[in-house]
Each structure stands twice: as C-alpha cells, then as structure tokens.
Amino acid sequence: MEERNLICINCPMGCPLTVTLNDAGEVVSVTGNTCPRGEAYGRKEVTNPTRIVTSSLPVSGAKGQIAMVSVKTASDIPKGAIFDVVRDMKGLVVEAPVHIGDVVKADIAGTGVDLVATRDVE
Amino acid sequence: MEKVNIVIVGGGPAGLAAAAAAYDAGERSILILERDNMLGGILNQCIHNGFGLHTFKEELTGPEYARRFEEQVEERGIACKLNTMVMDISPEKVVTAMNRTDGMFEIEAKAIVLAMGCRERSRGALNIPGYRPAGIYSAGTAQRLVNIEGYMPGREVVILGSGDIGLIMARRMTLEGAKVKVVAELMPYSGGLKRNIVQCLDDFGIPLKLSHTVVDIEGKDRVTGVTIAEVDSHNKPIPGTEEHYSCDTLLLSCGLLPENELSRQAGVQLSPVTNGPVVNESLETSIPGVFAAGNVLHVHDLVDYVSEEAASAGRNAAAYVRGELAEDRSGEIPLEFAGGPRYTVPAAIDPEKMNDTLTVRFRVGAVMKNRFVDLYLDDERVLHRRRQVMAPGEMEELVLKRTMFEKHGPVQKITIRVEEA
Numbered sequence: 001m002e003e004r005n006l007i008c009i010n011c012p013m014g015c016p017l018t019v020t021l022n023d024a025g026e027v028v029s030v031t032g033n034t035c036p037r038g039e040a041y042g043r044k045e046v047t048n049p050t051r052i053v054t055s056s057l058p059v060s061g062a063k064g065q066i067a068m069v070s071v072k073t074a075s076d077i078p079k080g081a082i083f084d085v086v087r088d089m090k091g092l093v094v095e096a097p098v099h100i101g102d103v104v105k106a107d108i109a110g111t112g113v114d115l116v117a118t119r120d121v122e
Numbered sequence: 123m124e125k126v127n128i129v130i131v132g133g134g135p136a137g138l139a140a141a142a143a144a145y146d147a148g149e150r151s152i153l154i155l156e157r158d159n160m161l162g163g164i165l166n167q168c169i170h171n172g173f174g175l176h177t178f179k180e181e182l183t184g185p186e187y188a189r190r191f192e193e194q195v196e197e198r199g200i201a202c203k204l205n206t207m208v209m210d211i212s213p214e215k216v217v218t219a220m221n222r223t224d225g226m227f228e229i230e231a232k233a234i235v236l237a238m239g240c241r242e243r244s245r246g247a248l249n250i251p252g253y254r255p256a257g258i259y260s261a262g263t264a265q266r267l268v269n270i271e272g273y274m275p276g277r278e279v280v281i282l283g284s285g286d287i288g289l290i291m292a293r294r295m296t297l298e299g300a301k302v303k304v305v306a307e308l309m310p311y312s313g314g315l316k317r318n319i320v321q322c323l324d325d326f327g328i329p330l331k332l333s334h335t336v337v338d339i340e341g342k343d344r345v346t347g348v349t350i351a352e353v354d355s356h357n358k359p360i361p362g363t364e365e366h367y368s369c370d371t372l373l374l375s376c377g378l379l380p381e382n383e384l385s386r387q388a389g390v391q392l393s394p395v396t397n398g399p400v401v402n403e404s405l406e407t408s409i410p411g412v413f414a415a416g417n418v419l420h421v422h423d424l425v426d427y428v429s430e431e432a433a434s435a436g437r438n439a440a441a442y443v444r445g446e447l448a449e450d451r452s453g454e455i456p457l458e459f460a461g462g463p464r465y466t467v468p469a470a471i472d473p474e475k476m477n478d479t480l481t482v483r484f485r486v487g488a489v490m491k492n493r494f495v496d497l498y499l500d501d502e503r504v505l506h507r508r509r510q511v512m513a514p515g516e517m518e519e520l521v522l523k524r525t526m527f528e529k530h531g532p533v534q535k536i537t538i539r540v541e542e543a
Contacts, residue, residue: 053297
C-alpha cells in the first residue's frame with residue numbers, strides 16, 4: 001500500500017487529496033475531494049497525469065491590430081508530451097479569419113488531440 | 123447633456139456581467155465605457171485554462187470566457203463605447219469621458235456601476251534596491267507582451283512574488299523556451315492559488331522560495347542578475363543568506379491594487395484594507411446609486427465570482443433606477459468580524475434590503491488550519507462551516523440567507539467569527 005498526497009488542480013478550491021494505491025500500483029481510494037472531478041483527477045494523476053496546454057500563435061491577414069491568436073489543446077494531453085506539443089506549435093502562423101474552436105493543427109504532436117483557437121480574429 | 127440610466131465604467135468581466143444582468147432586470151438604457159479597443163478586459167491576455175467551472179460547468183480559457191459575456195452584451199444590443207477614457211465622475215453622477223471620435227463629453231447617469239478592475243503593484247511601490255536597468259516587468263506586462271503582442275521579454279527569468287499572474291507566467295515563459303530560475307516570495311506562504319503552484323511550478327521543477335526577497339538588482343543597461351536573501355519574521359533580509367542568480371529579466375508579481383482614482387474623485391468612501399469602495403448588501407457605495415463590483419471592489423482569485431458579484435451590482439443598479447432601492451441607509455448594520463478576516467464585502471447589511479441570499483466574501487490575514495467560520499446574529503450562531511485550510515491567497519465566502527434574519531427577528535449585531543475547531 002502506498003499513499004500519495006496531491007492538490008487537485010481542477011478548480012481554485014485546490015482540495016488536498018490522498019490517493020491510496022495497492023502493491024500492484026492500482027488506485028484503491030481517493031479521499032479529500034469535494035466533487036467527482038477531484039476523484040477523477042486523483043486517479044489520473046497517479047497513473048497517467050494529463051494537462052491542457054495553452055499558448056498563443058501569430059496570426060496573418062487580421063483586419064484589426066490583433067497580432068496573436070490564443071490556442072489550446074482541445075482536451076488534456078499526457079503531461080510528458082507538453083514539450084512535444086510546444087515544439088510542434090513552433091513556426092505555425094494562423095490565417096485570419098479564425099474563430100473559437102477552429103482547428104489550428106489537427107493531431108498536435110501525434111497526441112490524437114487537436115490544437116484549437118480560443119479567440120475570434122476577423 | 124446626454125442622459126443614460128446606467129453607465130458602466132469598464133468593459134471587462136465585471137462590466138459585461140453587470141450590463142447583461144441590468145438588462146435582464148428590465149433596464150434598457152445602459153452604456154458601457156471601455157478604455158481599451160476591445161471588450162473583455164484582462165481576460166484577453168489570460169490565455170490559460172481554468173475559467174468558468176462555476177459559471178458554465180466547463181473549463182475555458184480567459185478569451186473564451188470573455189467571449190461568452192461579450193455575446194450576452196451583443197445579443198441584448200447593449201451600447202458600448204470603446205477607446206473611451208472616463209476622466210471624471212461627479213458626486214451628482216455626471217460622467218465625463220473622452221475619445222477620438224466624440225472628443226470630450228458628459229453623460230448624466232441615474233446609476234453608475236464602477237467596474238474598473240485593478241492594477242499591479244509596481245517596482246516603485248516595492249522599494250527594491252539596485253540599478254534601474256531594462257528587463258524589469260510586472261508579470262501582467264510580460265503576459266501582455268507574450269500573449270497579445272508576441273514578444274518574449276527575456277530568456278533567463280527570476281520572479282519576485284508568488285501571485286497567480288507570476289505563477290502563470292513562470293509556466294508560460296518556460297513553455298516559450300525561457301529558463302525560469304526561481305520564484306521568491308517575501309511572505310511565509312504563497313500569494314497564489316495552490317493549484318497554480320502545482321501546475322505552473324511543480325510540473326516544471328521551478329523552485330519556490332518562501333520568506334525570500336530581492337535585495338539587489340544588477341546591470342546598468344539591462345538586468346544581468348539579481349540577489350535574493352531570506353527574510354526574518356519582520357521581513358528584514360538575514361545577512362549571510364544571499365544567493366546570486368544571473369538573469370536578464372525580473373518579473374514582479376507582488377499584489378494587485380483596485381484602481382479607484384475615479385471613485386476617489388467622486389467622493390466614494392474607500393476601505394484602507396481593500397483599497398476598494400466600502401459597500402453595503404446591495405454593493406452600493408457611500409454615494410447612493412453608485413455601485414461597485416469585481417476587482418475594483420476587492421481583488422478576486424476567480425473570475426466566476428467577479429461575474430456573480432457584478433451581476434448582482436447590475437440588478438441592484440436597475441432596481442435603484444426603478445426607485446425600488448430605498449435611499450434610506452439608516453437600517454444598515456456594520457458587519458463585524460473576529461478571529462481572522464481582514465475585511466468583508468459587503469461591510470454592512472440592511473436585512474430589509476437583502477435578497478433571498480447574500481454572498482459575503484473575505485480574506486484572512488494568515489494561513490489557518492482546521493477552523494470554523496461562524497455567522498452570529500446577535501448571540502445566535504446561524505452558520506457553522508468547517509474549513510480545513512484558509513490562506514490569504516484564497517478568498518473565502520459565506521452565503522447568508524434572508525430566512526436566517528427572518529427567523530432571528532430584529533438584529534443589532536452581525537458578526538463573522540473564525541474559530542478553532
């Protein structure tokens with residue numbers, strides 16, 4: 001049996017979690033969470049931690065003075081792949097117009113997750 | 123002079139939510155004045171995720187969250203003037219503003235919602251010794267440069283202060299290829315949210331040194347290094363603990379100050395603790411018909427609560443315009459506190475004017491473990507809430523119900539008490 005103490009990062013409450021694993025490395029229990037997201041986070045964080053990556057990329061052809069468009073991975077990606085995603089973004093220039101949710105690059109860094117825009121640029 | 127029922131000063135998250143809520147309360151004569159060239163305020167540069175879990179039950183980035191509220195304002199056809207700077211608000215609620223198309227103009231308002239947000243504490247306000255070279259930025263300035271304008275402020279970074287923007291920028295600069303060497307925090311606890319320590323520092327192995335501060339900045343033209351040292355319990359540097367870090371950039375994330383120049387000119391009473399207006403249960407300032415919400419009132423951790431607070435201010439402004447919010451303030455009872463809170467918003471409650479529920483927000487002055495937050499009406503305890511940990515970096519809230527007051531009967535004294543469990 002092993003116990004790990006984590007801080008849930010799902011929301012600003014930052015619940016202190018205790019995750020108990022058995023000798024096979026399987027999660028036996030998650031305590032300290034106040035919502036189901038906390039339990040899911042606790043289970044994932046000790047087995048396959050993931051993060052959403054956000055960044056901003058240059059945009060060309062915009063009507064206004066906007067130089068950059070913010071982007072994110074459409075869902076969480078393995079924590080170990082954060083820098084692969086960042087490297088795969090390098091050099092990308094987004095063509096305006098672009099809208100929230102538009103795919104900027106599909107399957108970023110082979111994660112199976114799309115990189116999408118998080119603001120509108122006309 | 124142009125007449126508008128509700129003028130909203132600021133088109134950030136607070137202003138947008140106040141406008142939409144005032145409209146939904148039946149008000150149609152609303153004008154938002156925004157000094158930037160777009161709505162959304164500081165959310166536009168907060169490109170990280172974690173916004174909106176409370177409001178929309180999904181995790182959004184700052185620009186996405188802002189867009190939802192902009193859409194609400196657009197759908198309702200609420201008037202906005204961008205690139206417009208408010209110069210003055212008079213106690214009679216005449217707003218003087220200027221922009222390039224209208225020049226200088228005055229608007230007579232029946233009600234005003236102050237939603238100007240806050241500013242970062244600058245180097246000048248921090249009294250850091252050393253030279254004054256290029257390469258010293260507030261964390262928010264660096265955030266704007268990287269996320270909106272597309273410039274990297276530097277390659278080797280030291281961050282002073284562990285406010286949320288500093289933590290977010292530690293991660294952001296790291297992802298853009300910079301080396302963030304250390305985050306130094308004067309206090310023995312972080313000023314930011316625990317989740318940001320985990321996902322912005324721990325994830326990238328960036329050390330956080332509590333009870334440390336910058337004692338020297340080197341470099342004549344550009345920063346070449348900084349020296350940090352441990353501080354004692356009086357925040358004085360301890361000789362012999364100095365550590366030198368070579369770097370080309372120093373980011374400051376040492377607190378946010380509500381931006382109340384306009385409120386002060388108008389004669390609104392300000393709190394020396396929050397630096398924001400003193401408000402009652404209706405979020406109404408010392409000037410009847412002038413309301414405040416969001417970071418201009420007190421600095422929040424979470425935009426969802428800004429939106430919630432501002433919506434309430436917007437509804438109350440609409441009620442004031444309709445004449446449903448009595449000008450008589452004699453029924454207000456000061457909200458007293460003991461055992462930890464540094465302030466409360468609101469600072470006073472008139473039980474007669476209260477809505478069905480009223481959220482009281484406050485911050486404590488030190489890290490406290492295993493406490494109860496209690497609400498007393500006179501000597502009767504009507505709320506008893508357990509808190510594992512309370513910290514100055516995390517705002518607390520208590521939801522008061524009108525029924526508590528009705529059950530208790532006439533009340534002389536309202537107290538929030540933090541007690542050891």
